Every structure is written in structure tokens, then in C-alpha cells.
Amino acid sequence: MAQPATLDDLAAELRRLRALVGSPSYADLARRIGTLRAERGQPHTAPGRITVYDAFRDGRTRLDATLVLDLVVVLDADADLALWRDRLASMTRASRVAVSTVLASTTRLRGRAAEAATLERLEHGQCALITGLPGTGKSELAMAAAGRLGERHLIVPMRGYHHSAPPLSAADVAAELLRLIDVPAREIAQLGPRQQPRRWRELAADLDLVVVLDDVSPRSEADELIAGGRCRTLVTSRESGAVTADVTVALSPLTEDETVALLADTIGAGRVAAEPDAAADLARLAGGIPMEVLVVGGAVLQRPEWALADHVHALATASRTSPLRPALQVSYARLTPSQQGLLRLLALHPDTAVDARRAGILVGADATADLAALQAANLLSARGDRYGWHDLVRDFAHDELQTQVPHSAQRAAVARLVRADLDLLAAAVDALHPGIAGRVATEPTSAMGTAEATAFLAAELPTLLTLPETARDWGLAAELSEASALLFPVLSFEVRLTEAVRVHSLAAQEGAPEREAQARRHLARAFEEQGRYTQAIAELEVALELDQPERDRLLMALGNVRLSQDDLPGAIESYRAAIDACHDDLHRAFAHANLSEGLRRSGDLPAARDAARRAIDLLAALGHRSHEAQVTANLALIAQAEGDLDEAYLLLEAAAERAVANRGHYLRVRASMASVLIDLGRLDEAEEAIDEVLAAVDERTLADLYHETLADRDRLAAARLAG
Known part of the structure; x- marks a missing residue:
């Protein structure tokens, strides 16, 4: 071995030794060193692949003499270790402050x-x-x-x-x-x-x-x-x-396109062009971290006979430790105990970003200062008023969580977070939909105003929708049922039926019979809105066998499905049975409103008008404007059927004004307005209302309204031809 003048000379000598023995992969060299150290009585000290790779590259500024000597042993069994030790000792002393005047190569700089x-x-x-x-x-x-x-x-x-x-x-x-x-x-x-x-x-x-x-x-x-x-x-x-x-x-991490470009620099543009989808998958596995891209690219180069899709499968299914874990461990060790504790518990948060309120709930204390410290350490990144983290950091935090925090403490932290979110969700629901979700009240009981509640749901709904899965995964059965109940009006009125089916299906599998019955009723409503009437009735029949306290609401729900199936006698029978079973004025009002609709469709207009008036009086006394709007719209349809189109339109205008905050109710009112406008000959206004409704609903969302509006569109076309 010649006297090395620089660390680059040392790296060149190591590359020469590696080439002489067939260029084994860096992962293979790491395994060999692990075996060597285990034989010396040093188990669990194998270096990472990136650490081994780093020893062979130019531009190094640090020297790990122990690793270099171990590499020499596994690469050249006949090497003069005494000579190597002397040379390394000399270079270690000389490189205590290894200032360089030569810039390292940056040929792989991408996306910056x-x-x-x-x-x-x-x-x-x-x-x-x-x-x-x-x-x-x-x-x-x-x-x-x-x-x-x-x-x-x-x-x-x-x-x-x-x-x-x-x-x-x-x-x-x-x-x-x-x-x-x-x-x-x-x-x-x-x-x-x-x-x-x-x-x-x-x-x-x-x-x-x-x-x-x-x-x-x-x-x-x-x-x-x-x-x-x-x-x-x-x-x-x-x-x-x-x-x-x-x-x-x-x-920040590279974008997917930038990561693919860096991968192409590493393995060759031809290979990326030949398998663009697999290259994109490799880029996603690297997470936009250039160092990870180089490691992934190195694995590809070590097995050039493999297709990129084979490498994707190997990397996606194999248990592997990120080469950046040692670096993250150093950063983690520099944190204070409270900062470490926060980072660990953030791994429990279900969303990809967390605000200071939720972080504080997880740790049970104000987390503002620790969040700022984690951001300063680049372990978190600011996203508006929230903090996000890279998947590598989250995985690292999760590993630390599992080894440092007992399961009981993890569950307690999750329970605190779920409870706090449910309380805020309940406040928003009480403000926007008082008395719904089984929370009977004559007026909103929350300190939230309607504007604040609307803004809260707009900002937090993606996170709130994770509550049911979180509650299920941590065995919080009561919280799962409560989440289903509170999300019911939100998802129903926002016409988010796919999410509603998922949420209520989870709740229907957990909890006491009363909670299961409630979840099945909500699930039946989602099925009904999707036009899946047979499934809706099946859920309600099971629920009726489970629970008596909710019998009035279950009977109303059964009547609604029968009404959607045009089983008018069955619907009217169910609504009248619900009125007899009601225990409060709110649900009694709902039952009268539904009975009015059944009677109107059956042609009994006087009885329908009487039932609608009873419902409106009860809702007005309770202050439920959005539901009052819905019943007012039903009353307008009765006036239309009686031939009083002017009264019908005035009633619908009033209903639309009251229903503007409730998307589902508003769309139904607009559809009714289209029908009356056609009869009044105001065809352009009718077309505008029909277009608005059809832009918002389809076969999967409010199927009955969708088909009714299509029928009115055909009526409109016929009216234009006749005109």
C-alpha cells in the first residue's frame, strides 16, 4: 500500500481492493463486517449500507478508522494490518480539522x-x-x-x-x-x-x-x-x-419528477425510460430524499439483470432500515426529554399534519415550544398553522414509540385526543344541527356560533373522519359509536355518502345493542341516499330487533325507505307508528313532516297539509330553520298539487333562504323550484335550477333526487317544444 496523501487516496485504495475481489455490494460488505465483529464478541454492531458506501466515495471529510480496517480485513485477508494502522493513525492526526480547498463533485444535484x-x-x-x-x-x-x-x-x-x-x-x-x-x-x-x-x-x-x-x-x-x-x-x-x-x-424532499430525474442520473436514463411506472414507484419508495435515491440506485446497479419492477417488489416487501436512521438518531439524541416525548407521541396522530392543540393533548401539556424546537431541528415542517413530517421521521418516531412508551400510555394519549376531537365535533353539530345525532335540545347548547362551526368543519373534517378507525383500532367502543352519531348529520347534509357508509359500518360492528341500532339506522340512511333500498331495509330490520328506545327513529327511517320505493301505504303506516312512539317534539316534528310527504304522494292533500303544518309549528318553536325549510318545501309541493302555483313558489323561496346552510336540503328545494317554474312557464329559470341540482348529484348521491330532476329536465324539454 502506497502512502495516502489525502482521504480521496484512501478511498481509491479501498475501491481498488473491492474491484480485485469482484466488487461485492455494499450491503454484502456490511454483512461481512457484522459477521467479523460478532466473531470478536461485538454482536449487533454491523454498519449500515450507506456507512459502508461512504467509505468508498471521494470528497470525504471524516475518517472512521475502525470501519476502514474492517473493510480491509473482509476485502484482503492477506493485508498488512500493522501498516494500515500506522497510515490511518497518521491521517487521523492530520485530519482532526480536515479543511479542504477542493469542492466535491455535485454532478447529481437535481431539483434545486x-x-x-x-x-x-x-x-x-x-x-x-x-x-x-x-x-x-x-x-x-x-x-x-x-x-x-x-x-x-x-x-x-x-x-x-x-x-x-x-x-x-x-x-x-x-x-x-x-x-x-x-x-x-x-x-x-x-x-x-x-x-x-x-x-x-x-x-x-x-x-x-x-x-x-x-x-x-x-x-x-x-x-x-x-x-x-x-x-x-x-x-x-x-x-x-x-x-x-x-x-x-x-x-424539502424532491418532487416525484425530480426524484425520477435523479434516479435516471444514477442508473441511466434508458432504464427509466424503459420502465417509467416502476421508476416512479422507486422514486416514491425513496421518499424524495436524495441520499435514499442513491441507495436505491445502488441496489439497481448491483443487480442490472433485474427489471426495475423486480427492484420495486424487493424494496417494498423486504424489511429494511433507512440509511438515514443513524443520522436521525443523532438529531433525536440532541433533543430534550420533552421534545423526544412529543416526537414519539406524534407518531400516534392519524393525520399527516398536527396543530399545537392536538399535540398538546397528546402529551398532556402545552407543546408550542417543543413544536418550534422540532421544526428548528427540521424534524417537523410548518404547514400553515400545522406541523407536518416526512415519512422517514414518522417511521423513526414510531419505532421509538414502540420501544420507549408502554401500550397503556399510548392508548391513554389516543383516548385524550379522540375525546377532545369528539367534544369539538359535538359543539359544531349542536351549533349547526341542534338535536340531531341523538342530542335532543330545544336550542343550540354549544358556545360555537354557526360561522365558527362551519369553519371548523371545513378545516377539520379530513381529520375528524379518521376518528372512527382510530377509536376502533384502540378499542374505544363508546367513542366509535359517538363519532358515528356526530358525523351522521355532517356527512348526510354534505352528501358524502361513501364516507358515511364506511363510518357507520364500522360503528355497526361495535358496542352495546342501543349503539349498534343507532349506527345501523345511520347506515340505512346512507344506503337509502345511494338508492340501495334492499340493504337499507335489511339494516333497519336488524336494528328494530336490537333496540326499543330508538324505535321512533327506526320506524321513521323505515318509512323513508318505503317512500323511496313508492310503497306509500307501508310508508304512511311506518310514519304513524313513529308518531305514536316519539318521546320528544323534535322527532315528532320529523315524523309529521315525513307523514305529510307520504300523504301528498298518495293524493290525500288536506291530510298532507295538516301534517305539514303540525311539523312546521313544532320546528319553528324549536328554532330548527333548516328542517323547517324542508317541510316548507313539502308544503309548497302540496300547494302545487292543489294548483296554487304562486303560493307554491313563494313557499319555496322562503324554504331556499332557510336551507342555504344545508346542502342536501337546499338541493331538494331547488329541484322543487324547478318543477314549479316549469308549470309557471318560467323555463330559463327552471333550466338554471335543474342544472344546479344535476351538477351536484348523481346515481350514487341522492339517487331519488337525481332521477326526479332528470324527469323534470324531460318535462322542461317538452315544454320548450310545445312553446
């Missing part, structure tokens, strides 16, 4: 054009901070920017997040930097560690330099090395507060 353009505008005297998750390409971007900013470079590996060596001090680095700008060794020694950074700043300020301080942590004292003047400084760090910077560039 905007960030590079920002850095290229860096002025003399300014400092730019490049921050992001491990593996996102911070160092590569810094090298590329440095190459464009100037011709004289100093690249300093600050070891801020090294897994074993401590961060370099400003004095250590300053002494080496002073030597590189030709300050005599005697003068550097005389200055001492406190004065050396100051002297560096004074001298560097007059030099046209680009200094790269790579891998900086807040403990690195890097601010003392930023010279100003004519010197420009680029700093890379995982933490946004590592230095005081004039410009900050935060690196």
Missing part, C-alpha cells in the same frame, strides 16, 4: 434550481444557511453554490452531527483556517484559542473567499467563523437556528 439561484445572489460579506432533513442534499447544494460564487474555497467539516466525534470548536477551525491563508504557525500559537477566531475574521474579511461550514450544529460556535467583508459564507445544518444568517434556504 430555485435554491441554487438564491444562493448565487449571495453578496460579499453575507452568510447563507442551508437547512433540511439529513440526506436532502445540503452539502451538495453548498458545494455547487460555492463553485459559482468564487474560485477560492475553504470547506470545513464541522462535525455538528457526527455519530461519535464531538463538534469542532471555533478555535480548532480558526487555527487551521489561519494556516491555510498563510499565517505563520508561531503567530497562530501565540494568539491562543480565544483570539484565533477573531484574527481569522479580521483577515478573511479582506479576502475574496467562499467558506463552506458543513454540518453545523448550534454547539459548533460557527457564528465566530463568519468573517463578513469580502468573504462569503455558506453554512449547512439540520437546524434552522444554527447560525445568524442573511439568507436561509430550507430544503
Whole structure:
């Protein structure tokens, strides 16, 4: 072995040894080293693939002598280990502060054009901070920017997040930097560690330099090395507060297209073009992290005879540890206990982003400061008023959660979160739909106003829709039933029937008979709205056998399905039985309203008008405007059937005004208005109402309304021809 002058020389010698034995894969070398160490009595110390790969690449600034010696052993059984140890000892001493003047290659820099353009505008005297998750390409971007900013470079590996060596001090680095700008060794020694950074700043300020301080942590004292003047400084760090910077560039994961382009750079554009779908799958598996792309690409290159689809299957099904896990472990170790605890518990959150309220509920304390700290460490990213995280961070947090937090504590945290969300959902439902979901009240009891409740549901509904699955998965049966009940009016009135079937089907499988009956009633309503009447009746028949307290609502629901099937005698019978079984005025009003519709369709208009008036009086007394609007629309249809079109239209205008906050009711009123407008000869207005309804419903959502409106469209066409 020749005397290596640089770490690049060392890497070249390792590559030569690897080539001599057939270029085994980095994963294979890692396994061999693990076996070697186990034979020495060092189990569970195998290096990761990326750690092994790193030992063979040029541009290294750190030296793991133990790993190098182990690589030599597994690559060359006849190597002179004593000679290697001597050479490594010499290089370790020389590279304590391994400042380089040569930029590492950045040929694989992809998807960073905007960030590079920002850095290229860096002025003399300014400092730019490049921050992001491990593996996102911070160092590569810094090298590329440095190459464009100037011709004289100093690249300093600050070891801020090294897994074993401590961060370099400003004095250590300053002494080496002073030597590189030709300050005599005697003068550097005389200055001492406190004065050396100051002297560096004074001298560097007059030099046209680009200094790269790579891998900086807040403990690195890097601010003392930023010279100003004519010197420009680029700093890379995982933490946004590592230095005081004039410009900050935060690196996010690459987009899918950018990841595919980087993969093409790694394995060849031809292979990507030949299997574009598999290449996109590989890109998704890499999660937009450039370091992961290089590892995935390396696996492809090691088995060129495999199709990319084969590699996708292997990576998707095999148990593998991300090469970035050691880097995340270092970042995690730097957190305070409360920050670590928050990160672990965030793995329990069902959504991809969390706000400060939910984070605080998970940990049982105010989490605002810890969220900010996790964001500063680039373990979380701000998304409006929420915090999101990369899948790699979530997976890491989940692994830590399972090993550090007992299941009982996890369940308690989830139960707190579910309970808090249900309370807010209940407040919103009480504000918008008082008395629905089994919460009988004569007026809204929530402190939420209707505007606040509407805004809450618009923002939070995606997260709220995860409540049933979360409650089921953690054995929270009562909470699952409550979630189904509270989401019933929300999903019904928003005409989100697929979600309704999913939610209520889950609840129908859990809980006591009374809760099961309620869930089956809600499920039957969703089936009815989808036009699946046989399934709706089957659910209601099972529910009637389970529960007596909810018998009035179950009978009403059965009447509704029979009405949709045009079984008018059966529907009227069910509604009258429901009225007799009612225990409160709200549901009695609903039963009278439904009876009115059945009677109208059967032709008994006087009885229908009487039932509608009874319902309107009860709803008006209770203050339920949206449901009053629906019954008013039914009363308008009675007036239309009696031939009083003007009264019918006036009633429908009043109903539309009251129903505007309830999408399902509003669409039904607009459909009724179209029918009356056709009879009045106001065909353009009728067409506008028909188009509005048909744009919002189809065979799967409000099927009965869809078909009724199609019939009115045919009536409209006939009226135009007749006119």
C-alpha cells in the first residue's frame, strides 16, 4: 500500500481492493463486517449500507478508522494490518480539522434550481444557511453554490452531527483556517484559542473567499467563523437556528419528477425510460430524499439483470432500515426529554399534519415550544398553522414509540385526543344541527356560533373522519359509536355518502345493542341516499330487533325507505307508528313532516297539509330553520298539487333562504323550484335550477333526487317544444 496523501487516496485504495475481489455490494460488505465483529464478541454492531458506501466515495471529510480496517480485513485477508494502522493513525492526526480547498463533485444535484439561484445572489460579506432533513442534499447544494460564487474555497467539516466525534470548536477551525491563508504557525500559537477566531475574521474579511461550514450544529460556535467583508459564507445544518444568517434556504424532499430525474442520473436514463411506472414507484419508495435515491440506485446497479419492477417488489416487501436512521438518531439524541416525548407521541396522530392543540393533548401539556424546537431541528415542517413530517421521521418516531412508551400510555394519549376531537365535533353539530345525532335540545347548547362551526368543519373534517378507525383500532367502543352519531348529520347534509357508509359500518360492528341500532339506522340512511333500498331495509330490520328506545327513529327511517320505493301505504303506516312512539317534539316534528310527504304522494292533500303544518309549528318553536325549510318545501309541493302555483313558489323561496346552510336540503328545494317554474312557464329559470341540482348529484348521491330532476329536465324539454 502506497502512502495516502489525502482521504480521496484512501478511498481509491479501498475501491481498488473491492474491484480485485469482484466488487461485492455494499450491503454484502456490511454483512461481512457484522459477521467479523460478532466473531470478536461485538454482536449487533454491523454498519449500515450507506456507512459502508461512504467509505468508498471521494470528497470525504471524516475518517472512521475502525470501519476502514474492517473493510480491509473482509476485502484482503492477506493485508498488512500493522501498516494500515500506522497510515490511518497518521491521517487521523492530520485530519482532526480536515479543511479542504477542493469542492466535491455535485454532478447529481437535481431539483434545486430555485435554491441554487438564491444562493448565487449571495453578496460579499453575507452568510447563507442551508437547512433540511439529513440526506436532502445540503452539502451538495453548498458545494455547487460555492463553485459559482468564487474560485477560492475553504470547506470545513464541522462535525455538528457526527455519530461519535464531538463538534469542532471555533478555535480548532480558526487555527487551521489561519494556516491555510498563510499565517505563520508561531503567530497562530501565540494568539491562543480565544483570539484565533477573531484574527481569522479580521483577515478573511479582506479576502475574496467562499467558506463552506458543513454540518453545523448550534454547539459548533460557527457564528465566530463568519468573517463578513469580502468573504462569503455558506453554512449547512439540520437546524434552522444554527447560525445568524442573511439568507436561509430550507430544503424539502424532491418532487416525484425530480426524484425520477435523479434516479435516471444514477442508473441511466434508458432504464427509466424503459420502465417509467416502476421508476416512479422507486422514486416514491425513496421518499424524495436524495441520499435514499442513491441507495436505491445502488441496489439497481448491483443487480442490472433485474427489471426495475423486480427492484420495486424487493424494496417494498423486504424489511429494511433507512440509511438515514443513524443520522436521525443523532438529531433525536440532541433533543430534550420533552421534545423526544412529543416526537414519539406524534407518531400516534392519524393525520399527516398536527396543530399545537392536538399535540398538546397528546402529551398532556402545552407543546408550542417543543413544536418550534422540532421544526428548528427540521424534524417537523410548518404547514400553515400545522406541523407536518416526512415519512422517514414518522417511521423513526414510531419505532421509538414502540420501544420507549408502554401500550397503556399510548392508548391513554389516543383516548385524550379522540375525546377532545369528539367534544369539538359535538359543539359544531349542536351549533349547526341542534338535536340531531341523538342530542335532543330545544336550542343550540354549544358556545360555537354557526360561522365558527362551519369553519371548523371545513378545516377539520379530513381529520375528524379518521376518528372512527382510530377509536376502533384502540378499542374505544363508546367513542366509535359517538363519532358515528356526530358525523351522521355532517356527512348526510354534505352528501358524502361513501364516507358515511364506511363510518357507520364500522360503528355497526361495535358496542352495546342501543349503539349498534343507532349506527345501523345511520347506515340505512346512507344506503337509502345511494338508492340501495334492499340493504337499507335489511339494516333497519336488524336494528328494530336490537333496540326499543330508538324505535321512533327506526320506524321513521323505515318509512323513508318505503317512500323511496313508492310503497306509500307501508310508508304512511311506518310514519304513524313513529308518531305514536316519539318521546320528544323534535322527532315528532320529523315524523309529521315525513307523514305529510307520504300523504301528498298518495293524493290525500288536506291530510298532507295538516301534517305539514303540525311539523312546521313544532320546528319553528324549536328554532330548527333548516328542517323547517324542508317541510316548507313539502308544503309548497302540496300547494302545487292543489294548483296554487304562486303560493307554491313563494313557499319555496322562503324554504331556499332557510336551507342555504344545508346542502342536501337546499338541493331538494331547488329541484322543487324547478318543477314549479316549469308549470309557471318560467323555463330559463327552471333550466338554471335543474342544472344546479344535476351538477351536484348523481346515481350514487341522492339517487331519488337525481332521477326526479332528470324527469323534470324531460318535462322542461317538452315544454320548450310545445312553446
